[in-house]
Amino acid sequence: DAKTTQPPSMDCAEGRAANLPCNHSTISGNEYVYWYRQIHSQGPQYIIHGLKNNETNEMASLIITEDRKSSTLILPHATLRDTAVYYCIVPGTGANNLFFGTGTRLTVIP
Amino acid sequence: EAGVVQSPRYKIIEKKQPVAFWCNPISGHNTLYWYLQNLGQGPELLIRYENEEAVDDSQLPKDRFSAERLKGVDSTLKIQPAELGDSAVYLCASSPQGRVQYFGPGTRLTVL
Numbered sequence: 001d002a003k004t005t006q007p008p009s010m011d012c013a014e015g016r017a018a019n020l021p022c023n024h025s026t027i028s029g030n031e032y033v034y035w036y037r038q039i040h041s042q043g044p045q046y047i048i049h050g051l052k053n054n055e056t057n058e059m060a061s062l063i064i065t066e067d068r069k070s071s072t073l074i075l076p077h078a079t080l081r082d083t084a085v086y087y088c089i090v091p092g093t094g095a096n097n098l099f100f101g102t103g104t105r106l107t108v109i110p
Numbered sequence: 111e112a113g114v115v116q117s118p119r120y121k122i123i124e125k126k127q128p129v130a131f132w133c134n135p136i137s138g139h140n141t142l143y144w145y146l147q148n149l150g151q152g153p154e155l156l157i158r159y160e161n162e163e164a165v166d167d168s169q170l171p172k173d174r175f176s177a178e179r180l181k182g183v184d185s186t187l188k189i190q191p192a193e194l195g196d197s198a199v200y201l202c203a204s205s206p207q208g209r210v211q212y213f214g215p216g217t218r219l220t221v222l
Contacts, residue, residue: 034209043114043201043213044153087152091209096141097166098211100152 004088009105012082018075020104022088025069033064034091034098035073037084044087044100047073078108112136114214116202122220128190131217135183135204142179143211144170144187145201153201159185189219197221 005023012018024033034049048055048062050071055062061074075082087103115134123129135142140161145153156175158166161182170177174193179185189196199218203211 032209041215043203043216044211046210046212049210085152096143096158096205096209097155098153100154102150102152 004090004101006086006088006101006104008102009107011107011109012075012078014080014108014110015077018078018082018106018108020073020075020086020088020106021070022073023070024088024090027068027090031090033062033068033071034089035060035062036087036089036098036100037082038087038103039081039084047086078106080108080110082106083108114202114204114212116200116214116217118217119215120218120220122222123192124222125194126191128188129192129219130186130188131200131202131219133185133187133202133214135185135202136212139204139206139212140182141205141207141211142185143203143205144177144185145203145213147199147201147216149198156187192219192221194221 032049032051035047036044038044047059048057050062050064064071085103085105087100089098117132142159144156146156147153157170157177159179162179177187197220199216201216203213205211
C-alpha cells in the first residue's frame with residue numbers, strides 16, 4: 001500500500017472552505033485515493049474516492065494532482081458537524097484492507 | 111437502508127473474563143471486516159471475511175481472539191481471556207464487491 005502523509009491537525013472557520021492535504025508520493029498504477037472521516041464516538045464514514053480525475057459528490061470535492069502524488073479534500077462550506085478526524089488512504093491495487101494511519105484532526109471554529 | 115449494526119455499544123469486564131461482540135452487516139454485503147481502534151489511533155484490521163470464509167486473519171491474535179461468520183451474514187468476534195491491553199473500540203465494517211467500506215458505531219470495551 002502506498003504510504004500517505006497528512007498534517008496532524010487543522011482549524012477552519014465555520015462557513016469557509018476546508019482544504020485537507022494528503023501526500024502519497026509512492027502511489028502507483030491504478031491505485032485509488034480514498035477519504036474517510038471519523039466523528040467522535042462514531043465509526044469511520046466514507047467520503048469520496050478518485051483515481052486521476054477530480055471528483056465531487058454531495059459531501060466534498062477531491063482534487064488529485066496531475067502526477068497523482070498528492071491530493072486535497074475540499075469541504076466547500078465547513079460546519080461545526082464537520083469537526084472530525086479525516087483519513088486519506090491508498091489501499092493498493094487488489095487490496096481490500098484500509099490502512100488508516102492517524103489522519104488529520106479538523107476543528108471547525110464558530 | 112439500515113447500516114451496520116453492532117452490539118453491545120459498551121462493555122465493561124474484568125480481566126481474564128471472556129467477551130463477545132456481534133455484527134450485522136448491511137444486507138447484500140459479502141465482505142465483512144473487524145477492526146481494532148486504540149485511543150488516538152486509526153482503526154487496524156483484525157480479520158476480513160468474504161462470505162463465510164476468513165480470507166485475511168493475519169493480524170488476529172489467535173491465542174485469545176476468535177471470529178466466526180456462520181452463513182456468511184452476521185459475525186461474532188470473541189476474546190477469551192481478556193487482558194487489560196484489549197481495552198479499545200472494536201469496529202465492524204462491510205462492503206459490497208469493491209472498496210468502499212461502511213462502518214458500524216463500534217463496541218467500546220473496557221477491561222478492568
